Amino acid sequence: MPVGGFSTIKPGLPLPEGARAIASSSTWQLGQLPVRSAQGLGRRIFVVGPCGASDDEVQELAAHPVLPAVTWRWPGTYAVVEEGVSGTVVHTDPAGALPLYTVSWEGTWAWCTSARFLGALGDSRLDAERLACAVLAPALPVLSAGRTFFTNVHQLPPGSRTELPNDGRPYQCLTTWWPEPLEGALPHLRLRRALTFAVRLRASIDPRLSSDLSGGFDSTTVAILAARATNDPLRAVTIHPEGILDGADLSYARITADNYKGQIEHHLLPLTVEHRPYTHLTEVPVTDEPAPSTLTHVRLREQLHWMHETLGTRTHLTGDGGDSILFQPPAHLADLVRHHRYRRAGAEALGWARLRHTPVGPLLRDAAAMARTPRVRALEDLVVTLATGTSERQNAGNVGWFPSLPVPSWATPVSRRHLVRAAKRAAAEPDPLSGLDASVRVLVDEIREVARTAVADAELAAGCGIELHNPFLDPLVVDSVLRTPLHGRPPLYAYKPNLVKAFSDVLPVEIRERTTKGSFEADHYSGLRAALPELLDQAGLHLAALGLIDLPRFRNQLRRAAVGMPMPLATIEQALTADAWMHSISHAPAPQWILPTPETVIR
Template identity: 45%
Template sequence: MRWFGGFAAAVAPPRSPVGHARIWPTVPGCWTCGQWAGHEVRAAWSGPRFVAVAGTCGITAAELARLAERGVPDDAAWRWPGSYTTVEVTRTGTRVWTDLGGAWPIYTATADGGTYWASSSRALAGLAGARPDVDRLAACLLAPFVPVLLAERSAFEGIALAPPGHRLTMDGDGARVDRVWHPRPRAGSLPGQLRKELASATKVRIDTAESLTSDLSGGFDSTALALLAGSQARPGQVVTGVTVHPAGRASGGDLDYARLAAQHTGLTHRLLPLTGEHAPYSGLAEVPATDEPAPSTVAHARFAGQLRWIRDTIGTDCHLTGDGGDSLLCTPPIMLADLVAAGRRRRVVVETMRWARLRRLPAWPLLAAARRTARTRRADALAALARELRTGGASTTPDGHIGWHATEPVPPWATADARERADATAHRAATRAVDVPAGMFATTLAAESMAEVGRSARADIQLAEHVGVPLANPFTDARVVDAYLSVPLVERPGPASYKPVLAAAMGSLFPPRLAARTTKGDFNPDHYGGMRANLPALHDLADGHLAALGLIKPDALRRSLTLTAAGLPVPGSTVEPAIAAEVWLRALDREPRVAWTSPSKAKGAA
């Protein structure tokens, strides 16, 4: 597993990870683990100041040297294209700047008279002997669409998460975080800014890859990245767009859109037919351990199969995905409450009518919901959610929902203990909540959603590393997030519009037929088919770690699995989070912990 981290104290680290390499030759308290390419960890120093940038970053050697000479400004978190973390070590302490999209989550643990920090929570769990955080698991199971509940928490007890867009300072007074990034309105064309930042995000990968591949699903997000990469390839460099499709079906749907896009100069197109072995919910016992349940867990057979194929047949050394595009580019419906709170009366009526037509709902109840949400404090909404989680009385979020949190009914397989734990987590979130200014509701939720996507996608990147493929998600890059979320309310598209800014940004690169798309592909048939094919194995998962922890009722979960596999619209039958969590817990038990040296050996080595 690849990760970086260190120990922030005035003394040499009492313990260090087995097999680590120092970032700076003379500084024992910062290290990398696993195999890193030369461009992924760059370091400089000047006198007592040591600076490093870990990850893919467009910083030049001269710019890095200036940081070492003059110090690191707070905008280092988003100054350059790419996905990276900036670290500064001086005599007074260690400072770490977290990226805006959460793609390099930074965790901390207090031990040995100082603070250990790392880009992997599982690594720190190995240091501290930490077990999975049961309260956090309960919140993930019962409220998977409310990322604010997980803020500043890792998946392990006692391991804290530094929020994205913050500066983490570790010195003699302990560890503290300060926010350094806020969305700031920008002058100029939003489509032009998005095009520029996405082009830079793909170029920084093109510049360091020999054989770059990209998902080419036929949707907006992956297609944009594939076309931008192809248009910036070096002479002789091959950029390959990969489209997966059901075996025996060579046309129709997304595949037709992908073929259109693949006609663009600079892009080679390869098709990968999917068979029964790639079905969702297949091969779950093969999912390796990660920092948290990976988003691709239930689709691991397809995910790993695709990555092995592009590794073996194309020799990829960087693969792009469009993950994060939906969360960033699709305006959340709470924007209608933003318009109410900001006094934009005419536009709120127009956008509500458009949203009502799209969802085939009456407009006046939606307008009333927008007005009600505009008057609801975030803390009050979280407190109401806590009550619903505790009683089990939460109802499905209505179509066209305009509110702070999208919810599902508390599933029938959740135990009373799980409800109480989720209730307590939501109450803690309510006590931390701050009032959100009018006009910033949608931006706030989008930023939280991007932090969730970026952090959880790190687990997918770890799955890809297990296969041997470097994975990148440019939509979670700091400058891409900053460019899009800095758009003022008056220029933000309404929730009924399907990614109009990306369509305008891509301009003539998108084939006209693709640019006219207003929906994305439907994968539900594959989902239900895979569940039916693997139902006996899924039933076996019900009697596992989650049941032992007292979070689920096995018989009730099996019933929900059976009904869901049949495609029945059963309230509370969403089971994917439970399956992913159980698979993750079993992988943690199956694989050894990350190894650290003992205090005595580490002291002798220093």
Template identity: 40%
Template sequence: MTSDELARLAVHGVPDDVAWRWPGSYTVVAADDDGRTTIWTDVGGACPIYTLTVDGGVYWSSSSRALAGLTGNHIDPDWLAAWLAARGVSPLVDGRSAFTNVAALPAGHRVSVSANGTVDAQRVWWPRPRHADHVARLRHELTAAVALRVDVAESPTADLSGGYDSTSLVLLAAERLHPGRAVTGVTLHPDGITTGGDASYARLAGRMPGIDHQWLPLGAEHRPFGELDRVPVTDEPAPSALGYASFRAQLEWLRERRASDCHMTGDGGDALICTPALFLADLVRTRRYGRALADVMRWARLARRSVFPLLGAAVRTARTTRTDALDTVLTSLAEFGSQAAIGDVAWFPAASPPSWATDGLRERVAALASSAINAGRSTDGDDWPDFTTQHMASVMATTGRTARADVELAAWSGVPLHNPFLDSRLIDVCLSVPLADRRGPAEYKPLMRAAFDDLFPEPLKRRVSKGDMTPDYYQGLRANLAAVTDMADGRLAELRLASPAVLRRIIPLAAAGVPAAYGALETAISAEVWLRAIDTAPAVPWEAAKSIREAA
């Protein structure tokens, strides 16, 4: 946005498409003379805004923890319970934050905050199906998103993992900067191993003009579950918390060796570009039976499942709404170990309480589910073109807000972290692809592959999956077993959300490589690390000050 464009908004008023009118992730705030504040939230949730009603008025902030400093810095145990047992079921915590009484404004909305403390939110963004050249539109918007960052950065850097998402960002940056400048592409790798798997794809891309390809070796000291006592405080548990040792090492290298003032990652790309399995239910719902059967067969082959159960799931889900699906969540909350099978066609993953969950945790989540069912009946499906679009919009809003915690982690190390795939315009483009033009979930990012056909090296274009980091986490858990075990009797136990005895039993099983045990443990340790960071960090201080209007 230029200064002239900003001036026009001040004179002519702010249109409701302002939050996705320009490239980037941003919110827009307008303050009127009558004391009313209007906030247009971004589409992808990457720039969240929170409110707190207290002292007869409403405070708002880009940090929920900052607002919590006004009321004692109390964790919301209901939000935390839902995060632990039903992280993929966003309706349970819509409008809430991780802190008591601090509300989260919804993505893609216009929110009016009056001087007397009322808050009114109206959705102003829906993706409208467009019959257009979707490949060209994706390429154009991602190019603009990258240009926005690298044009103003003195030392731009980016992940270069070898996957589609990070590679596309690096190649676009190089195309923009070459021949006068270069982008530093950073590939993390186990010390002494720079061939095979993702590294081979990264090496091919790193040879392109305009890329300064750097290899950053990681040793035993950088394994996951290390340095958990050093994880900085964030608004909610950060995705990179368990891998903080390597994340911090990368950030420090970027700051000290490259003076990075803009580091781009491909976070959010999978959620945005990959078609969810729910799409199969949409095909049934819209009576595209032939294509539904064909795509279910392809998906069954990829997920290594039988065709008929998946087809049955697609038919059942086609007859439900997003709110109806919460009834299934309520049922699964009563059944320990009821995990969704890989590839299931459903609105939400099975919300199975982990084995260490207490009755109190399950009761909290069940109450949230009941409340969400009652609240959702009147608006379910309003103005959404199909199930897939509604689902993806919700997932992107959650993904963006969660990724914000990693941005906070990076800020503590002095590196500005950017996630272009969470930009509002890019989300609008990808979610405006009509149902008939979408490719099935069995195809690996065909839109991305087509959009970068001229840039991707040939071997990368043939890639049909991404690398697996799970073995590294098992090794890291074994190396840090004592420290992790000490966390069993921690804050989750104090909040009566976790059973310390059960946690102590599953920790060695997870370290031994039992997948179910590791899956149950990962969320508990992430939450415990975050709670300890909250406890040790000082609350955000506030002090009274006169507004500009009062001072005048």
């Protein structure tokens, strides 16, 4: 639930219905998101979100100028807000794992952890351009950087210090996080330290927490760390299809539980055909933006309700985000070429080509081209590609600043124009992280997209009475990984070697030797077939009303996908996700803002 405030402390400021105002402050709190404060000379400090700082360290923040690294100094997912006479200063975390938003309101600025609440305050509409980018270009977060799904509501840049003046003048942002490579410290030891601290923080807040245990590297590592951080056995949960008890993922989960008998209490949750993807999309609860788990919300909410009611879970850990921070993107080859590591570039390209069953030549050709191409030039080329629908040369090796964009046939001219405008704006904006290695810069965009959207899944969990945490997306963890020098980064084709090395003494040998993970693709196709009648009746109506999709063509594509015709499901699933979210927004009551009363003030 959200926390927010204003850039002025004048009386009579509104707050959301049900929220509690903090005395002598414009800040308010709705729900259980932790907020700690400290009073200094002429200013007040708020630490918003779970943070590993001690109470004394929070008090110290008010006694001295806030340092640029404050939001990744301690484990946790938090922001630091300075409230003063001349305005409010907001320090955001570098991963964007606790996104903060702002909107102009009656000559001042309102800030909040929820864009939807600010949208209600500012009488915002749904942003058609942002929706077009979400549906047609989900792998290009650069097109919508800083933009939310509500007009006039903006996300404050992650890893920055933003001054919100009390008189509503334009705010100023200063980038405070720039992941310069850190020499000397071994990458796997930095990862181990950061991830261990991130899990321990959650265990200290709620020793009776639970964790996913899917059998993969990421959830297994988190579960083991949580088990080692608590006195009572950790409740670890593995979901599986009903009647199938010998799957590979389940086998690996059992191996881990057997290795930690007495420390891990293993629970199996069978799921039936009632929990297939695409089921009951008109029943998705309202969230700040389309949730990654929208299409599987029935499965997720069944798991969460079951854990809450059966296990008494209040806090749950996942391994989400691990793939984003632990795998190298193909742009890594371009870094090797640019730094004249030709022998290593050739060896890694060959290993990647073998793994992907693709020719090695295009990989090296595109790596060399990317090494010569600045990011801004790639954005300018993207504008041309979107405007004309063609590119000079297809990136067959998939090594580039941005992935190729096969715009679906059901995209309308209106939605294509939205993409072009977004790309032009992105190309015109200066890059606050220019100068980073290409692979690091690509990962920053990906991680921030994953971290921000994960908040919507956490909202779904909160509706089931559970706080959802993703330790891999902790800013301390993200910072530790992205500061790895080129020579310490894992090979492109390797399966999370730094994680294995970091936790080789705690991961069972069978897990350490694993090189693949389970897939749910077949589950998605069967779910699509089962839900097709409902989808053909309701899916796409909201997007079509904004002129973003050609509804007959879109539904024809749904039919083709349901019968198993080969086609990528990514844009179809993004469209269904966005449309389901729009349905929830249109049917849920908007947040109401009211004037505070003495009963709503926290003394």
